[in-house]
Amino acid sequence: MPIAHTPTAVPVVVDEAKCIADKGCTVCVDVCPLDVLRISDLTGKAYMKYDECWYCMPCETDCPTGAVTVNIPYLLR
Amino acid sequence: MDEIKSGLTEVVCDILVIGGGTAGPMAAYKAKRHSPGARVVLLEKANVKRSGAIAMGMDGLNNAVVPGYATPEQYTKEITIANDGICDQAPVYKYASRCFEIIQELDGFGIKFQKNENGDFDVKKVHHLGSYVLPMPNGDTVKKALYRQLRREKVLISNRYMATRLLTGRDGQIAGAIAVNTRSAEFLVLRAKTVILCAGAAGRLGLPQSGYLWGTYENATNSGDGYAMAYHAGAALANLECYQINPLIKDYNGPACAYVAGPFGAYTTNSEGNRFIECDYWSGQMMQEFYNELQSGKGPVFLKLNHLHSDTIGKIEAVLHQVERPSRGRFHENRGTNYRERMIEMHISEIGFCSGHSASGVYVDEFAHTTVPGLYAAGDMASVPHNYMLGAFTNGAVAGEHAAEVAANIDLADYDAADVDREQQRVLAATRREDGIPPNQLEYKTRRFVNDYLQPPKVTAKMKLGQARFAEIREDMESAMVVRDAHELMRSLEAASILDCAEMAAFASLFRTESRWGLYHHRVEYPEKNDDDWFCHSVLRKRDGRMTAEKRPVAPYIVPIDESERAAYDRQRIRQHA
Numbered sequence: 001m002p003i004a005h006t007p008t009a010v011p012v013v014v015d016e017a018k019c020i021a022d023k024g025c026t027v028c029v030d031v032c033p034l035d036v037l038r039i040s041d042l043t044g045k046a047y048m049k050y051d052e053c054w055y056c057m058p059c060e061t062d063c064p065t066g067a068v069t070v071n072i073p074y075l076l077r
Numbered sequence: 078m079d080e081i082k083s084g085l086t087e088v089v090c091d092i093l094v095i096g097g098g099t100a101g102p103m104a105a106y107k108a109k110r111h112s113p114g115a116r117v118v119l120l121e122k123a124n125v126k127r128s129g130a131i132a133m134g135m136d137g138l139n140n141a142v143v144p145g146y147a148t149p150e151q152y153t154k155e156i157t158i159a160n161d162g163i164c165d166q167a168p169v170y171k172y173a174s175r176c177f178e179i180i181q182e183l184d185g186f187g188i189k190f191q192k193n194e195n196g197d198f199d200v201k202k203v204h205h206l207g208s209y210v211l212p213m214p215n216g217d218t219v220k221k222a223l224y225r226q227l228r229r230e231k232v233l234i235s236n237r238y239m240a241t242r243l244l245t246g247r248d249g250q251i252a253g254a255i256a257v258n259t260r261s262a263e264f265l266v267l268r269a270k271t272v273i274l275c276a277g278a279a280g281r282l283g284l285p286q287s288g289y290l291w292g293t294y295e296n297a298t299n300s301g302d303g304y305a306m307a308y309h310a311g312a313a314l315a316n317l318e319c320y321q322i323n324p325l326i327k328d329y330n331g332p333a334c335a336y337v338a339g340p341f342g343a344y345t346t347n348s349e350g351n352r353f354i355e356c357d358y359w360s361g362q363m364m365q366e367f368y369n370e371l372q373s374g375k376g377p378v379f380l381k382l383n384h385l386h387s388d389t390i391g392k393i394e395a396v397l398h399q400v401e402r403p404s405r406g407r408f409h410e411n412r413g414t415n416y417r418e419r420m421i422e423m424h425i426s427e428i429g430f431c432s433g434h435s436a437s438g439v440y441v442d443e444f445a446h447t448t449v450p451g452l453y454a455a456g457d458m459a460s461v462p463h464n465y466m467l468g469a470f471t472n473g474a475v476a477g478e479h480a481a482e483v484a485a486n487i488d489l490a491d492y493d494a495a496d497v498d499r500e501q502q503r504v505l506a507a508t509r510r511e512d513g514i515p516p517n518q519l520e521y522k523t524r525r526f527v528n529d530y531l532q533p534p535k536v537t538a539k540m541k542l543g544q545a546r547f548a549e550i551r552e553d554m555e556s557a558m559v560v561r562d563a564h565e566l567m568r569s570l571e572a573a574s575i576l577d578c579a580e581m582a583a584f585a586s587l588f589r590t591e592s593r594w595g596l597y598h599h600r601v602e603y604p605e606k607n608d609d610d611w612f613c614h615s616v617l618r619k620r621d622g623r624m625t626a627e628k629r630p631v632a633p634y635i636v637p638i639d640e641s642e643r644a645a646y647d648r649q650r651i652r653q654h655a
């Protein structure tokens with residue numbers, strides 16, 4: 001069975017202007033319990049790679065520059 | 078990151094702790110304190126800094142037995158009654174006797190507990206009979222405080238490793254575990270003299286009504302791996318039909334939360350704004366009344382705070398929107414719900430296994446020892462009922478000390494290399510296919526059928542249909558699941574644990590032909606409690622490769638329960654509404 005991709009609006013948003021992943025920060029990626037954040041090879045900034053969020057907020061709380069915002073996933077908002 | 082790499086490393090330690098949420102860090106800390114020279118490994122699927130139910134801290138202890146407010150005897154009695162009599166009291170009594178010492182120790186770590194003007198602990202009444210709820214004003218710092226202690230004691234922490242199977246030696250003694258790196262798929266074989274399972278609840282069993290797989294009450298990392306690993310190692314699991322079902326905010330997967338707001342004067346009501354239950358403490362009997370009200374013309378059900386003073390509500394918000402599930406505030410904001418004006422609509426959660434809140438867990442005695450020699454379990458996945466966070470800490474401590482003591486006097490057991498080989502084949506099978514069914518679809522389908530067929534009220538014919546569907550999903554999982562990176566590999570292994578738990582839930586629920594624990598095990602064809610035949614534990618285990626169930630007598634009570642007290646939790650409904 002071939003696999004298709006279904007679009008989904010992810011709940012976690014990173015303000016790229018504030019994110020300092022290009023200076024070596026990986027805090028949000030390190031702390032996320034569900035391991036759904038990554039640093040993009042393209043932009044050098046953090047982003048939500050997998051739509052598997054518990055909206056628990058360690059990523060937002062621990063980010064040193066306040067770049068992360070956790071929204072409630074649309075399905076239950 | 079995430080590409081699948083091959084690799085297998087063997088590590089030798091004395092004590093292996095699996096799961097670094099709440100019970101796990103305490104178990105590792107206590108094991109190291111007991112045997113400073115021992116190698117103690119704490120293995121965690123996520124990152125110990127922010128993992129488990131308490132990733133963002135907790136607002137309070139739900140079951141603190143504090144001298145002056147309650148005695149271990151009173152607590153043991155309350156929990157025995159709340160759990161409908163099916164309770165081996167020894168582990169509950171041990172918990173109740175030791176938990177105050179653990180509170181003091183946590184206090185020493187810098188975690189503060191609320192005190193009144195006289196400097197005494199400010200314990201609140203939420204349970205039906207006694208007072209056990211102790212707020213934590215800096216509850217957001219719990220994880221940091223624990224982490225500091227782990228570093229100080231030089232516990233070896235391995236983050237982002239998911240344990241997949243336990244290893245046992247020829248004589249049945251525990252020999253260690255196999256784990257997979259969640260970002261590279263490399264294997265780790267951990268040999269250990271004793272192993273402590275602290276992998277939390279089976280929280281991704283039922284499907285939240287939103288359909289969002291991750292919108293569970295429990296931290297969604299807790300996919301029931303601990304239950305599945307214990308099962309495959311031949312350990313006994315107790316009373317799995319006593320599901321966890323919690324009253325939550327409708328659509329949002331956190332409590333509203335009566336344990337916090339209740340002591341300030343909030344309470345649960347129906348849509349007419351009337352109380353219908355005597356007590357907001359979570360028990361199966363209370364959940365049955367909650368369910369009945371939801372189904373009646375008086376539903377939905379609400380938490381009412383809008384009669385409270387604005388300043389009081391400010392205090393409640395400061396707790397509920399800061400710790401534990403802080404995104405709760407954002408959820409209310411989106412919906413325009415201000416506690417001052419509107420009641421909070423509530424609903425019931427998906428089903429799960431959890432002894433932290435109910436009583437479904439891996440069977441343990443008062444030393445947190447399972448039925449497999451050298452294997453321990455603590456926290457939500459161990460069978461001590463209504464254990465909550467302080468239970469995870471205290472029984473984690475008990476497990477750590479005992480496991481260290483035993484490890485000091487035995488040798489490593491040899492495992493069978495063929496077991497490791499077989500596990501590698503199982504884990505990697507889905508990575509070797511070019512196309513097929515992705516893990517999220519197998520998981521979704523399993524969990525949808527859990528809702529359709531296993532959720533109470535439980536019906537025999539439905540549960541049997543559920544079993545047939547699960548068998549079909551298992552075939553698909555074994556023949557057609559496809560995984561493309563290491564992250565998906567973790568999800569595929571979780572999907573397998575979830576399917577194991579679904580099968581256990583159906584099997585255990587079919588076994589007990591009576592109703593007990595209110596909504597948790599409401600069997601439509603057997604609506605009554607039947608003490609003559611079923612005043613016992615149901616024990617499930619794998620024997621000769623098959624799932625089996627048997628009865629196990631409840632150990633003679635050490636704290637006697639008067640005939641007149643036994644039904645206290647059955648009287649939940651407020652009289653005028655009965």
Ligand SMILES: Cc1cc2nc3c(=O)[nH]c(=O)nc-3n(C[C@H](O)[C@H](O)[C@H](O)COP(=O)(O)OP(=O)(O)OC[C@H]3O[C@@H](n4cnc5c(N)ncnc54)[C@H](O)[C@@H]3O)c2cc1C
Nearest residue numbers: 096098099100122128129130139240277433456457465466
């Ligand atoms: C939303 C919420 C609110 C709560 N509120 C309260 C409260 O106010 N007061 C109270 O007393 N109790 C409360 N509880 C209950 C309490 O938090 C839990 O009972 C307790 O924290 C459970 O501890 P644990 O160690 O068993 O599980 P957790 O702390 O959840 O830890 C389990 C750990 O195991 C890890 N893990 C899982 N599978 C694997 C694997 N295969 N390999 C390696 N690691 C694995 C997980 O990543 C996790 O870190 C609440 C629970 C929840 C979910």
Ligand code: SF4
Nearest residue numbers: 019020025027028063
């Ligand atoms: S923690 Fe903040 S700054 Fe660091 S990588 Fe994440 S978003 Fe960027």
Ligand code: SF4
Nearest residue numbers: 032053054056057059
């Ligand atoms: S909210 Fe929690 S699960 Fe979601 S990305 Fe942040 S840390 Fe991860």
